[in-house]
Amino acid sequence: MTIKQKLQLKFGLVIALAIFVGLISYPEVTKKVPKVYETLNKLKINLGLDLQGGIHMEYEADTSKVDSTQVGDAMQAVQDVIERRVNAFGVAEPVIYTTKSGSDHRLVVELAGVKDINQAKQLIQETPFLEFKEEGQTEQPEQIPQDVLDKANAQAKQKAQDLLKKALAGEDFSQLAKDNSEDPGSKDNGGDLSFAKKGMFVPEFDKALFEGNLKDGEIYPDLVETQFGWHIIKKIEQREGDPVKSPESDNGASNLEVHGAHILIMKKEQPQPKIGFVSTGLSGKNLKSAAVAFQNQGLSEPQVSLKFDDEGTKLFAEITKKNLEKRVAIFLDGEIISAPTVQSEITTGEAVITGNFTIDEAKKLVQRLNEGALPVPITLVSQQSVEASLGQVSLEKSLKAGIIGLILVVIFMLLYYRFLGLIASVSLLIYTGLMVSIFKFSAFSPWQITLTLPGIAGFILSIGMAVDANILIFERTKEEIKKGRGAVSAIEEGFKRAWTSIRDGNVSSIITSFILIELGTGFVKGFAVTLVIGVLASMFTAVVITRTILRFLIGEWIEDKLWLIGAEKKDV
């Protein structure tokens, strides 16, 4: 092959590349050939959350309770569980991964194109965290000085006395109860306690209500002191209850039911020592399955029965053996739901949670547990959410900025470098097409590029920087022409001489870009990745493509038309 043939081949390749990247970047031109158009149009740039709307969430996992060798497994389990929940929600291509920063383990969840961000978030956060705890040391809360306590109680009693006076004087009892009662259960109903049998209240209260010889609607004339505080008691009505079948009811005890009401002013007491529960290591991650169960053929309240996996079975056996006659508490999402006392060692790997569940609650809990209980608790530590319409606006604006930037750079190059500028502009267009193609094709590689808003900024900036190499070469060329060289050899010299500057200058940009990628947060990464690809691609287009086009087009004819490249020869 002669040199000329080689050049022709190279030029042909450049043309082919230009057409190829052009079609990839702008498939609309092939609309008349539907088959080609459809294929090309399938290639899409993967847009970031900030451009298409969506939510990015970072959760921190509390792994302090997990054995350090098991943390990796636990995080994998968290990821699996969240993946299952998200998949149930039907988000296209969710991105879920775990990261480690320092000693903190994080879970990152990215849901693109989500319409209802709050709903999606709730779904992830509602994930139940189930944990079994055993009794630990009792916590002794701080004691209140006795005199302070006495004073507070004297005040409370005085308040109760005043209320009693008001009630006896005929003020509306239920209104008084609503405003003043400290019994959260009855306060809002005006103190109403509904019908009750004797023996259901504490003895002092019972005595006043049932043996106080009160008529319907009458208020007991004295304050009644119980372990809870001071009560003002009103009897509303009474009735004969259902006949009681049990033998005890025969000996005179009436089945009288009294409908009463009360106002309670609470007694302040020394805080009771609390029993602290400590983790046992048994948690939702050891759960094999959960089911709704009923104790007496559906007559009693529903329960949730649990079945552990092998490790869980072993652990549960150990825990129950160790805690015979003691309580083991079951915590769901950090709240205690039941704390049964262990009757015997359980080796079957089965446990039952009885809380005050309704059937619906029990069913829902079972569903949530089966979808997966988290082995470690997670908290949301960082979130970025962008509404889809805002993303659309950002995309349009940044594309507009990019097109305007590109046009201005082309105008500048044409004005300043004329014919050379035209060729540089052609290379710049090829460069832009090449970048878009790289973004689109990266989806087929393991390193898919997600184009974010800062990524577009980096891309636009790289358009400005991409012509730098050409400017360096052209300036060098003009200099050589000034020195008296022929235009053709001056161009060759320009490329040769400018190369070290181009290489050295771009290395520094690449170094900082790689450090930015390492910094690793979304914004910076998106920017740096496009910048680094841009720098590399622009070196290729500026050196290889511009050079090939120039070599092909420039010949001896240019020598007497030097104004075309904005150069002048020094008079020798």
Next chain:
Amino acid sequence: MYNIISKTKYTYAFSIIVTLLSVVSIFVWGLKFGIDFTGGTLMEIKFEKSVPANQEIEEKLRDLSLGSLTIQPSGNNSALLRYASEDDATNQSVIKKLEEKYPGATQLRVDFINSSVSKELKSKSLMAIFWAVAGIMAYIAFAFRKVSRPVESWKYGAGAVIALVHDILITIGVFAFLGHYYGVEVGIPFIAALLTILGFSVHDTIVVYDRTRENLIRSSSKEKFPDIVNRSLNETLVRSINTSLTVIITLLAIYIFGGDSIKHFSLALLVGVTFGTYSSIFIASALLVTIYKWQIKS
């Protein structure tokens, strides 16, 4: 040919004054850090009609005690709310309250960062800056390892680093000023901008130094070092200005048309690139000559 090197005392004076002003504003005002570094929440709310008065919104949100709440209209009937509180539950109640009071209000964007994450971002950013500077210094030392006469290669490195520190300090200074008077906050994007400026500033300086190196090798022994530097500067002057112009053109396009979220980012780059070009023309090479003159004296 312009005798740039002979004007050194003016350009030095200008740079020293601007750098000092920057350092003073950094120390007096400091930078106004955004939620990336302080933790907190940034929420953009779009209202159905016009944005209600700040006071009215503040009043509505008072009992949530959000902590250092600021409200700033952001165009298009929307407003940016910033506050120190950083948990999800609070954010939910904020939007709930606003929806109650202003039917049709929608939440366009919520960024929230917990203080542990922001601390980590801060230390990561410092590490990134450290490694970038270290990496670039190592690279300069490597690139100029073969130049030794009459000024040793590490002194080229020192010159480039001084020019770079100059560019960075001025950019930070400008943002300290903007933060104090216009409430412009700096976050991770600002760090990204600073590192990009680092790369760009060195890029520019290297091109000029490269030419100096080339001219040194091929120059006749008659030509003095300051003259060679000045000639190199002139030969690369058009290139330096044109390259910066194309970059500035694209940055301006981003700044004007690119939307709010990348406005300050492109502004930081604009400032840095402008001063980076200035310093590579007027400071970096002049430093070589100054060092050379010191050597002769001693």
